[in-house]
Amino acid sequence: MSQFENVTIIKAANLYFEGKVSSRTVLFADGSRKTLGLMLPGEYTFGTEAA
Structure with missing residues (x-):
């Protein structure tokens, strides 16, 4: 599978290591x-x- 159909991506991201x-x-x-x-x-x- 090379792509996903009918999905929603939540715009807000969790950022770590100064955004890296x-x-x-x-x-x-x-x-x-x-x-x-x-x-x-x-x-x-x-x-x-x-754990």
């Missing part, structure tokens, strides 16, 4: 929700509060 990493929510017609992440070249360390 961002994520956006993608809503599909069937009600499912996915996250699209974009990263500029670089080294990043992510941590979480939960």
Whole structure:
């Protein structure tokens, strides 16, 4: 699959590492929700509060 049909992308993004990493929510017609992440070249360390 090279493209998605009938989706909505939430404009507001979560930004990390001074804007070099961002994520956006993608809503599909069937009600499912996915996250699209974009990263500029670089080294990043992510941590979480939960396992």
